[in-house]
Amino acid sequence: MRTFEEILAIAAERHGGREAALANIPEPLSPEQIAAQPEARFLAAMARGIFQTGISWSVVDAKWPGIEEAFHGFEPARVAMIEGDAFDALLSDTRVIRSGPKLAAIRDNAVFVTEVASEAGSFARKIADWPVAEFDALLDWLKRSGSRLGGNTGAYMLRAMGKDGYVLSRDVVGRLIAEGVIDKPPTSRRALAAVQAAFNTWAEESGQPYTTVSRVLARSIG
Structure with missing residues (x-):
């Protein structure tokens, strides 16, 4: 599994630099x-x-x-x-x-x-x-x-309300698969726990909100 900085570098290359890869990501509410x-x-x-x-x-x-x-x-x-x-x-x-x-x-x-x-x-x-x-x-x-409220409906609701977290969009799932966290879109409790563990690792090592980690993962693909 790559570090967050390595994934950010991929997103930066795709989107014209580090600043662009981190642009327009709202801070979650307290x-x-x-x-x-x-x-x-x-x-x-x-x-x-x-x-x-x-x-x-x-x-x-x-x-x-x-x-x-x-x-x-x-x-x-x-x-x-x-x-x-x-x-x-x-x-x-x-x-x-x-x-x-x-x-x-x-x-x-x-x-x-x-x-x-x-x-x-x-x-x-x-x-x-x-x-x-x-x-x-x-x-x-x-x-x-x-x-x-299953699928991504609950996650998008939480994001709209300012709750820190992630959305398992197609691009985020694509990055998780590329990193070996999962091998297909996660549905089982075991797979979802692995996703959570990966986000916990990336958030801890980067000091970034989970929302930012999620957006950067998506931009490293899309």
Whole structure:
């Protein structure tokens, strides 16, 4: 497995220098900044990822103001109550993307957020306090406890909310395979643990956030 500096050198060669390889990578938020964000924004980020799966992201962007209105600003307590006639009305609401399974998943995630908040005091706090060295476990928890938050949906939601971590995009997976960390896109717990261990090593040796490590790995391929 190459060091982070060696992978950064590959990315720099592909993109016109070290500065370019590290450009436009936002700093993750601190735990306190993450915990201070309204839980409606976490639910909105989940919803955006769910809607974007399988369709053009530009379509979701164009419809987003109407989606926000239809979902009452994504206040979890209100969205969790969308059932029966209210859910049927949402299915025919032209402001949203009218996919029954996706709409139901967003409603179910509102229930998930409210339940976690009642147990942990705050969904945002739960996310904020989760150790980045166990990011694989956070993604697994979102997949198992939430609705349609598997694949990269949960990871993109966390990135949008400023949580330090990684996204297993095609290019990141390509670099992980090239480094011998995995031999194919990871799905097993063992493979995902190996991915986490590699990111822990690169972050420790470089002093860089996991978000930066992830972006550099991607730029070393794409």
